[in-house]
Amino acid sequence: MPEQSGKVQTVLGLIEPGQLGRTMTHEHLTMTFECSHVPPAPGDEGLAAAPIEMKHLHWLQQNPYSHSENLLLNQEIEAVKEELLCYRKAGGGSIVENTTTGITRNLPVLRKLAKETGVHIIAGAGYYVDVTHSDETRKMTVEKVCLTDIIVSEVLHGADGTDIRCGVIGEIGTSWPITESEKKVLRATAHAQTQLGCPVIIHPGRNKAAPGEAIRILQEAGGNISKTVMSHLDRTLFDQQELLEFAKMGSYLEYDLFGTEMLNYPFNLDVDMPSDSQRVQALAFLIREGYEDRILIAHDIHTKHRLTKYGGHGFSHILKNIVPKMLSRGITQNQVEKILIENPKQWLTFK
Numbered sequence: 001m002p003e004q005s006g007k008v009q010t011v012l013g014l015i016e017p018g019q020l021g022r023t024m025t026h027e028h029l030t031m032t033f034e035c036s037h038v039p040p041a042p043g044d045e046g047l048a049a050a051p052i053e054m055k056h057l058h059w060l061q062q063n064p065y066s067h068s069e070n071l072l073l074n075q076e077i078e079a080v081k082e083e084l085l086c087y088r089k090a091g092g093g094s095i096v097e098n099t100t101t102g103i104t105r106n107l108p109v110l111r112k113l114a115k116e117t118g119v120h121i122i123a124g125a126g127y128y129v130d131v132t133h134s135d136e137t138r139k140m141t142v143e144k145v146c147l148t149d150i151i152v153s154e155v156l157h158g159a160d161g162t163d164i165r166c167g168v169i170g171e172i173g174t175s176w177p178i179t180e181s182e183k184k185v186l187r188a189t190a191h192a193q194t195q196l197g198c199p200v201i202i203h204p205g206r207n208k209a210a211p212g213e214a215i216r217i218l219q220e221a222g223g224n225i226s227k228t229v230m231s232h233l234d235r236t237l238f239d240q241q242e243l244l245e246f247a248k249m250g251s252y253l254e255y256d257l258f259g260t261e262m263l264n265y266p267f268n269l270d271v272d273m274p275s276d277s278q279r280v281q282a283l284a285f286l287i288r289e290g291y292e293d294r295i296l297i298a299h300d301i302h303t304k305h306r307l308t309k310y311g312g313h314g315f316s317h318i319l320k321n322i323v324p325k326m327l328s329r330g331i332t333q334n335q336v337e338k339i340l341i342e343n344p345k346q347w348l349t350f351k
């Protein structure tokens with residue numbers, strides 16, 4: 001039985017699950033997102049290259065992926081540290097940092113932030129979506145000193161040449177359709193999870209069939225779906241019946257784009273990105289349908305403009321603004337605590 005059994009693994013070491021407190025299960029504290037750059041609309045090239053300023057904020061909120069500098073969250077370590085101190089003051093305890101190989105994971109920075117702020121930080125093992133896979137990753141097989149072993153080693157011994165250990169596998173990136181290289185990573189994730197008994201978190205492609213397909217691949221490879229989170233449901237599954245069909249598969253159901261309100265979602269123009277009020281309605285619906293033990297929430301901050309330094313909502317938005325909204329829409333204090341404390345605790349504790 002690995003030493004992690006019954007514990008949560010943070011970048012500073014193992015902790016008791018009860019120490020987690022309120023937990024955002026899907027955030028990024030340092031990463032780059034150049035892989036998702038969207039060329040600006042004709043005529044917007046000047047705005048896309050201008051320094052971030054108040055007068056451009058609305059444009060940036062509507063076009064966050066067309067501004068190259070906005071995609072470099074890794075330049076904002078001091079601002080993120082200030083945000084984490086505010087998050088603690090607002091009652092936050094822990095953050096799952098979902099940056100994996102391909103979007104510039106930086107474990108020493110995470111360790112420094114954890115030490116300096118007192119926030120428990122849990123780091124992610126594994127790989128982001130196909131466009132970020134290296135030739136080496138593509139050539140690797142699932143077994144035999146390859147993908148599975150690398151992921152296991154990132155959890156048991158440390159990642160990126162450090163002794164800093166990851167406490168979850170993911171976010172594991174998948175596109176739509178899921179590519180061959182991504183399928184291999186999913187199978188390796190399931191095999192690593194079987195060895196470790198650890199939590200897993202998946203980034204689905206931007207199609208309503210994507211979450212179910214990713215779960216099927218994990219399941220067929222022996223993954224433990226009850227210890228797996230499906231991220232980004234707020235931009236992926238809209239129809240209530242389809243959501244319930246997916247929920248029956250047994251994963252955690254994560255609404256993790258709180259604070260993101262945009263008219264045109266550039267990665268899938270067919271999607272109407274919900275508002276925060278609509279996200280709260282989705283949570284209330286899932287609770288009424290009996291899924292309160294499976295819900296997780298977060299902001300998935302991954303660009304500069306969402307930091308308070310740039311006029312954004314920051315890491316405390318859920319605790320300060322969304323929780324009161326949940327309570328005002330009939331979600332009870334007990335259910336809120338379940339979503340913020342108990343469900344993350346159950347998910348993050350190694351078997």
Ligand SMILES: CC(=O)NCCS(=O)(=O)O
Binds near residue numbers: 203232267
């Ligand atoms: C970092 C990351 O993958 N964020 C998700 C962005 S998306 O628009 O919901 O796919």
